[in-house]
Amino acid sequence: MVRVPGDKSISHRALILGALSVGETRISGLLEGEDVINTAKAMRSLGATIERTGDYAWSVCGVGVAGFAQPRTPLDFGNSGTGCRLVMGAVAGCPVTAVFDGDASLRSRPMRRVLDPLELMGARIGPTGEGGRLPLTLVGARDPLPILYRTPVASAQIKSAVLLAGLAAPGNTTVIESEASRDHTELMLRHFGADIVSTPEGSHGRKIVLRGQPELHGAEVVVPADPSSAAFPIVAALIVPGSDLVLSDVMANPLRTGLFTTLREMGASIEQSEDRRDAGEAMARLRVRASRLRGVEVPAERAPSMIDEYLVLAVAAAFAEGTTIMRGLQELRVKESDRLEATAAMLRVNGVKAEISGDDLIVEGKGHVPGEGLVATHMDHRIAMSALVMGLGADKPVRVDDTAFIATSFPDFIPMMRSLGAELT
C-alpha cells in the first residue's frame, strides 16, 4: 500500500487561508514540494508566522483578513501558477505593494486572466513583463470593491483569486462559472469560518457568493493524498502486467476525479472503498489492478475535473486497444508547458500515433508502446512523470531530458516508484 504526497491545491490553500486567519492553523500531510514551499515563503514575507513542526506537519499563525504586511523582497513562486495567482488575489485586497515573479515557465504563462478581475476590485497593476506576464507589481486596494464576475474560462485559479480578494471587500463577492472547477477554496473558506454559498448554475456551472470581511479563525487541516499525483502510480499499475496496488487517503472530491471515471470507462479495474471526509473533502482507498484498456471518447465538459491528468491519460490511451479522443483541451496550452503539443510529441517520439485536431487530442492505441524515445520535459513535472510511467510498460525504455521539476509536486516520485518495483536509472 502506498500513500502519495498531500494534495497540492489543498496545501497552497491551507497556507494562504492560515495566513489570512486569526490564531493558529495546524496542517498535517502538507505537500512539501517546491511549489508549496514557495507559497509558504511568500506567506512569511507577507507577515504570517509559519513553522514546520514535524514530518509534513506545519503551523501557521496568521495576520487576519486584509492584514498582510508590506513584503520587503519580491515574491518568487518558482514554477507554480496556483501559488502565484491565488496569492495575487489575497494581496489585491490588502493595502500593500508586492512584486510577483517565477521561473521561465511561469514567466511565460498568462496572468491577465487574474489581473483583469482584480483591477475591477480596485487593485492596480504596476510594471509587468510583456503582455501582463511576470515579473509584475501589484498594488493592493485599500478599499476593495465586491464584484460579480463570470470567469471567462473554467479555472479554479481565477475563481479563487477573486474570492480571496473578496474576503477584504464589504458586501457580497459573486463568481459565476459555466463549468464547475475544483471547489477547494470554497470548502476551505467555509471550514475557516467564512459565509460562502455555492449553487448550481446552468447545466454544469456554479454560482458562488462570499460575504465579505469575515473573521477567519485558524483551523485544523488534514491534507488528503493528491489524486493528480496518484494518477501516475495508478496508470503504471494498469499498464504493467500483474500489478495490484492499493493507495490510501486519495482525495475523492468529484471535481477532481474525472481521470478515474475515464479510466473505468476504458475498462480499468479501480475499486474504491473506505470513504471518509475531512474539512469538507472526501477521501478514499483505491485498489488498482493491471487491466486491458480500450479507447474511449472523453467529453469536453469533463476537462475541468481532470485538467492536470491528460498527459498520463494519453499514456494509458497509448496502451489501450483502439482510438481515444480527448475533447476540449484548449486550457492545456497554458499550463507549465504547452501540454497539448507536449503530449503529442511525447507519444510520437515513442512510436505512438497522436494527432491534434483543433483543441482535441486523438491517440491511436495499439495495446503496446514501442518506446526508446527521448522526451523533452519543458520544465514540466507532469511530462517527466508521465513519460517515465510510459517507460515502465513500453517495449524499450523511455528517457526524459530532465527530472528536476518532479520536485515541484512529487519529490519522492522516483524512490516511491522504485519501491513498487519500477526500474528507473
Ligand code: S3P
Ligand atoms: C489548480 C487549478 C488548475 C490546475 C492547477 C491547480 C488549483 O488550474 O491546473 O494545477 O489549485 O486551483 P486552472 O484553474 O488554471 O485550470
